[in-house]
Amino acid sequence: MTSASSPTPVSRIRWRRGRVTELGRSWRDAQEMTVEVPGDGAVRALAHPSLVGSPALGDDVLLNTTAWAQQLGTGGYALVVAVPDRLPPDPTGPGHLVKNRYSPLQVSVQGVDEQQTEHHDLIAAAEDLGGMPVVVADLHSALPAVLAGVHVTDPALKVAYVMTDGGALPAAFSRTLDTLTDDLAGVVTVGQAFGGDLEAVTVHTGLLAARHVLGADVTVVTQGPGNLGTGTPWGFSGVTAGEVCNATYVLGGQAIGALRISEADPRPRHRGVSHHSLTAFGRVALGGVTLVAPRGLGSALGAQVEEDLAGQPERNFVEWVDSEGLDEALAASPVTLSTMGRGLAEDRAYFLAAAAAGRYAAQLAIFGLPPV
Structure with a gap:
């Protein structure tokens, strides 16, 4: 009172x-x-x-x-x-993981890592990712482009998606995930995010579930649709991409950064390599991450990207990946590609960079070691 x-x-x-x-x-x-x-x-x-x-x-x-x-x-x-005059029936399913906690709309789900699930013993015993490539991007819009890069390289690879809670919390909000259902091994929602094929408490158990429950060869991690930004280097929900890289490192995976590259964004801080990528991967990802840039950006933008990445710490490696066939793969995506209101024609560099990260991850999955 x-x-x-x-x-x-x-x-x-x-x-x-x-x-x-x-x-x-x-x-x-x-x-x-x-x-x-x-x-x-x-x-x-x-x-x-x-x-x-x-x-x-x-x-x-x-x-x-x-x-x-x-x-x-x-x-x-x-x-x-x-719907106050027609309330739904009470839930009857198992699960005691509460997500969207202590808000008026908190929900209970069954987590892959809780004791009552068939997967608990597997997740409890799992210690690492076995070198699984993990592509990390700061925006949800990168997911279909990364997937296009993986599958144009090897369509047989199983790709899982781990959705963090920096953007939308319900996975059901994403029309992209609805369209990609048949192209993904499964969706794992972690933290406060919910509604995936599997639920997990942390990004760590989410990654382990992707590898050991879904059997993924490659996993993609982004926040849900939408994001929160303030125009400052640290005040952006996608900064947690660096923390995902740390989790990948701790669990023995191979972190791959899908760079946010643009020549169309009207904001100078996002031209070339976005300051958000430079912050998340260059300053937060302390275990190291391979940053993938696509060849074929054009001489001016390519030179700017090279300059932007020149100051990366020694723990990070920069790989320039061949982009042959990626434009066609992106154009054939079942998802209408869009980022910040710009499509493939308006911001080719953004989607090409994400697809190149997917190609690099596929090559790691195939050969087991970074390609020469």
């Missing part, structure tokens, strides 16, 4: 109530809809049925419109918090 002398708490959520007037696209565990909200009009909204049930036409829904009101790009939906 708030005492007389305590200030009234300031609301951190923009609450609205409205009625569903149209149902839109659905994928994985996500349902788009239009909700008519008094005072706001038609609002673009999203529900995760496993959390709140499946809203139907005419249902009244309770919405969190905070991100919608800010007109955010990736996450600019109003989110359905509840």
Whole structure:
């Protein structure tokens, strides 16, 4: 109870109530809809049925419109918090890992690393990744490009995806993952992220699960869709890419950095090699990481990338990888490639760099040692 002398708490959520007037696209565990909200009009909204049930036409829904009101790009939906007149049934499945902890929407899932699962003994006994290549990127948009680079090199390689909690927490929010279901060995959500084929407490057990449960030859790790940035070197959710490299090093994997390279980004700090890549891989990844740059960037951008990477610490290696065939692989991706609102034609360098990291990882998986 708030005492007389305590200030009234300031609301951190923009609450609205409205009625569903149209149902839109659905994928994985996500349902788009239009909700008519008094005072706001038609609002673009999203529900995760496993959390709140499946809203139907005419249902009244309770919405969190905070991100919608800010007109955010990736996450600019109003989110359905509840269908108050038609609540879903109580959960009956096993699992005691609580994610989105202590928020009003915390959920319980069964973790691959908890005692009651069939995989607990395997994960408890696993000590390393056996040299598995782990491609680490700071943005979710790199995933389909990395995958294209792996599979154009060897389509038989099994690729797992580990999603960290720097962006979206529900894996179901990602239409990319829905499209890539048949191309991935599986999805592991770690930390506060949830909704993968497997759940894990930490990125460490997530990597071990990718290797030993999913049988991955290569694993890709990024945050979920969206990110949080402040225009400062350290205030970016993707800085944790460096911590993923550290986890990979500790577990005996081979960390490969998918560099964020652009000649189209209007912000100078992201031209050439983004300052976020230089911070995460150059200053946070203390165990060392192989940074992959693609040949074929063009002389001016190639020279800038070479200059940007010249100051890397000795523990990091820079590998220039042949890009032959990567443009075609990217164009053939089942996912419509997009990063910061730019597609393949607008920001080829970004996707080419991610695909080159995937090719390098595939070569490591095939030959076991860095290719000469």
